[in-house]
Amino acid sequence: MPDALLKVENLETYYGPIVAIRGVSFAVPRGAIVTVLGANGAGKTTILKTVSGVMDPQKGTVTFQGREIQGLDPDKVTRLGLSHVPEGREVFPFLTVQENLRMGAYIREDADGVARDLEMVYEYFPVLRARAEQRAGQLSGGEQQMLSISRALMARPTMMLLDEPSLGLAPKLVKDIFDIVVRINRERDVTVLLVEQNANMALHIADYGYVLEVGRIVMEDTCARLLEKPDIKEFYLGIKDHGVRGTRRWKRKKMWR
Amino acid sequence: MDIILQLVLNGLAVGCIYGLVALGFVLIYKATELVNFAQGDLMMLGAFTCYMFIVWHGFGYWTAVALAVASVALFGALLDAAVLRRVLGQPQFAVVMLTIGLGAVFRSFASITWGSEIYTLPTPFSARATMVGGVSVSHEYVSIIVGTVLLCAVLYVFFTHTRIGVAMQAASQNQLAAYYMGIPVKLMFSLIWAISAGVAAIAGVLLAPVSLIDTNLGFIGLKAFAAAVLGGFGSIPGALVGGLTIGLIELYSGAYLPQGFKDVAAYVVLLLVLAVRPQGMFGAVGRKKV
Ligand SMILES: Nc1ncnc2c1ncn2[C@@H]1O[C@H](COP(=O)(O)OP(=O)(O)O)[C@@H](O)[C@H]1O
Ligand SMILES: [Mg+2]
Numbered sequence: 001m002p003d004a005l006l007k008v009e010n011l012e013t014y015y016g017p018i019v020a021i022r023g024v025s026f027a028v029p030r031g032a033i034v035t036v037l038g039a040n041g042a043g044k045t046t047i048l049k050t051v052s053g054v055m056d057p058q059k060g061t062v063t064f065q066g067r068e069i070q071g072l073d074p075d076k077v078t079r080l081g082l083s084h085v086p087e088g089r090e091v092f093p094f095l096t097v098q099e100n101l102r103m104g105a106y107i108r109e110d111a112d113g114v115a116r117d118l119e120m121v122y123e124y125f126p127v128l129r130a131r132a133e134q135r136a137g138q139l140s141g142g143e144q145q146m147l148s149i150s151r152a153l154m155a156r157p158t159m160m161l162l163d164e165p166s167l168g169l170a171p172k173l174v175k176d177i178f179d180i181v182v183r184i185n186r187e188r189d190v191t192v193l194l195v196e197q198n199a200n201m202a203l204h205i206a207d208y209g210y211v212l213e214v215g216r217i218v219m220e221d222t223c224a225r226l227l228e229k230p231d232i233k234e235f236y237l238g239i240k241d242h243g244v245r246g247t248r249r250w251k252r253k254k255m256w257r
Numbered sequence: 258m259d260i261i262l263q264l265v266l267n268g269l270a271v272g273c274i275y276g277l278v279a280l281g282f283v284l285i286y287k288a289t290e291l292v293n294f295a296q297g298d299l300m301m302l303g304a305f306t307c308y309m310f311i312v313w314h315g316f317g318y319w320t321a322v323a324l325a326v327a328s329v330a331l332f333g334a335l336l337d338a339a340v341l342r343r344v345l346g347q348p349q350f351a352v353v354m355l356t357i358g359l360g361a362v363f364r365s366f367a368s369i370t371w372g373s374e375i376y377t378l379p380t381p382f383s384a385r386a387t388m389v390g391g392v393s394v395s396h397e398y399v400s401i402i403v404g405t406v407l408l409c410a411v412l413y414v415f416f417t418h419t420r421i422g423v424a425m426q427a428a429s430q431n432q433l434a435a436y437y438m439g440i441p442v443k444l445m446f447s448l449i450w451a452i453s454a455g456v457a458a459i460a461g462v463l464l465a466p467v468s469l470i471d472t473n474l475g476f477i478g479l480k481a482f483a484a485a486v487l488g489g490f491g492s493i494p495g496a497l498v499g500g501l502t503i504g505l506i507e508l509y510s511g512a513y514l515p516q517g518f519k520d521v522a523a524y525v526v527l528l529l530v531l532a533v534r535p536q537g538m539f540g541a542v543g544r545k546k547v
Contacts, residue, residue: 054433078439090434092427103427106420107439155439 004063005030005159005191006051006082011060011070013043013050020046021215023060028159033185033192035202035223037236038212044195045087047212048161051193052084053077065158079107081158085165089148093137097128100136100147104154114154120188121150124180142173149177153184159191160184166198174198178205199236203227211236262392264508270398270467272504273405277460278481279488279496280412281453287491288429288449289345291352295360296457297478302363303329303458304465304474305371308378318381326458333454334447341450342443360475367472378465397466404463408456409497425449480507483527489540498538502526 004027011024021043028034038044049055051062053074062070069077074084083104092100101121105114122129125146131139136147145165152160162181166174182205185192196202203209203223211219211232219226226232281296303325310321336359344352377383382396416422428435428445435442461474468474484503488495503523510522530538 052437054436074436075439075441078437084437086434086437090431090437092430092434094430095423095427099423099427102420103424103435103438103440106424151438 003030004028005065006193007061007063008047008051009061009063011047011050011062012058013046013055014058015046019215021050021212024212024215024217025060026210026217026220028191028193029208030191031185031189032208033182033194033206035206035209036193036195036212036217037197037199037202037209038195039197041214042212043215044212045163046215048084048086048163048193048195051077052082052161054084075107078155078157081155082161083152083155083157083159084161085148085152085163087163087167089141089144091136091139091144091147091151094135096133097136097139097147098132100151101128101154104151105156107155113156117154117156121153124153124183125150142169142177145169145177146180149181149184153188153190157190159193162192162194164196164198165194166196166201174201181205199232203232259392260512264512265505266392266394266398266402268505268508269501270401270504271508272484272501273401274460274464274477274500275481275484275503276497276500277405277408277456277463278478279485279500280493281457282482282485283488283491283493283496284449284453284456286485288425288446289341291341291345292349292356292482293341293453294353294356294478294482295363295475296453297481298360298363298475299329299333299454299457300461300464300477301367301470301472301475302332303461304378304470305367305376305461306458307462307465308376308470309371311379312376318379322459322462325462326455329458330451330455334451336454337447337450338443342446360478364472364475371472373472376470378462378470380466383466395467401463401467404459408459412452412456421445421448480523483523487527487530487537489537492537492539495537495539502538 006028008027009025011021012019013021024047026034026036036044036047046055050057050070053069053072053076056071060070061068064080064082067080069080092103095103101118102114105117108114127143128146128150131143136144139147149162149165165177165181169177178201181192181194184190194202194206203226206223209221209223209226210217219229221229278296278300281299282293285291285293306328307321307325310316310324311318316324340359344355380397382400385396386393387396388394416426424435424440425445425448427438428440428442429449432442435445464474480503481500484499485496486499487502488497488499503526506522506526507519511519514522
């Protein structure tokens with residue numbers, strides 16, 4: 001992919017002696033939504049943490065807008081236009097919703113632009129406007145997820161990394177949040193890398209998908225085609241396709257979601 | 258009647274000092290989960306530095322205060338950057354020993370630099386008093402209270418109304434998320450150390466005229482630590498209220514209870530409060546998520 005906004009090549013990251021991702025390569029074209037699917041413990045969070053600079057890789061490169069960024073500190077990576085929406089929301093619990101959002105814009109100096117973007121995220125998530133003066137720690141899980149996404153958006157990023165935004169949320173809420181992610185992608189021209197266990201949702205909003213198994217990419221294709229693959233149907237979507245009795249490439253038990 | 262009012266004033270003033278030093282404990286703890294037992298010794302350094310600027314170098318009082326507070330604050334920031342940042346994540350007892358050791362180093366540094374004599378800090382408030390309704394109000398005590406109130410107001414506005422102040426709160430509440438926002442977390446923590454050290458230095462400068470300056474001034478840090486625990490370690494209003502409570506208890510027990518109670522009364526109250534409310538007066542029941 002010549003015009004990839006983000007390119008990851010042969011990435012290997014360890015927790016001490018334990019290897020969490022081994023030789024992962026993928027690319028995210030500008031303007032696209034790309035998803036990395038994987039079961040719990042597959043290494044999705046580790047990939048995002050390595051891309052955003054929280055973890056340093058042992059090997060491999062991360063190239064963002066043509067520049068190698070592996071090993072940079074996370075605050076530097078954010079300043080380059082790559083915003084990370086972490087797993088488990090990670091809001092600032094004792095700051096108000098609005099203060100949280102303003103912290104999202106910490107790296108910006110254009111006060112007018114920040115004020116406009118505050119209006120913009122309140123339009124995407126009206127519940128945040130209603131709760132603007134409440135402490136973030138008092139919000140529900142879904143509201144915290146909305147806040148976490150909005151806070152990342154306040155940095156006016158070129159690209160967002162989303163770590164399992166559906167985790168622990170009701171299906172209706174997940175759909176609402178994913179709809180907004182699609183709108184943000186289209187309307188704000190924000191490229192999205194979404195890692196998920198919720199394959200069904202992710203494959204329906206993303207353009208291209210990778211499947212991660214125990215730290216390795218084992219499959220990649222357009223989401224439309226991935227949705228048709230028997231293995232995906234069986235192990236990630238929980239649909240048993242009786243017509244196909246292919247060799248069991250995966251020993252993992254099937255995933256429900 | 259007069260003596261009671263006198264004790265209120267003096268107790269509040271001493272309590273303010275405890276509260277300010279306790280505030281330093283709490284700020285650093287909230288940010289880094291580290292208890293800095295050298296906090297009292299930073300206060301001692303503040304008092305000595307101010308004395309040095311006035312008496313040795315002939316600066317005016319206000320200039321000397323500004324210089325002393327700035328030097329101790331800078332020292333606090335360097336201490337964080339050079340020493341304490343390296344021990345974050347190490348076992349708590351190692352860090353506690355380190356800060357206790359630092360306190361001892363500061364005390365010997367002080368006695369080497371300034372000698373082991375006892376000094377009096379000359380101030381514009383020294384040995385002046387005004388009669389208010391039959392009570393002699395010492396300007397030194399009033400200056401402590403007024404100084405503390407002003408300082409707290411400035412800190413409050415700074416932490417809640419400036420971008421960098423809110424960013425310091427954010428970094429204290431969730432370090433990782435602060436990194437993701439592009440907040441330079443290490444710099445924020447060094448600034449928090451600078452503020453804590455600066456506040457301790459101000460406490461030292463305020464206390465010096467009513468106490469005397471010697472290298473053991475820093476042992477007040479232990480009472481301030483008790484104040485912080487009493488307030489619910491981690492709560493800023495709690496640290497101040499805890500300091501005032503201990504200051505008042507101490508003065509009253511010194512005046513009305515038999516000899517010797519003065520020094521233990523504060524700890525007795527601390528034990529009683531903790532027995533009833535282990536999280537302290539202002540402590541949250543839940544622990545913060547790291
Ligand atoms: N802090 C850690 N220390 C050691 N191993 C870890 C740590 N975090 C994750 N791992 C291991 O790394 C692997 C990948 O984890 P992670 O990236 O969190 O997976 P996912 O996000 O896909 O659930 C797992 O095997 C997990 O046990
Ligand atoms: Mg994960």
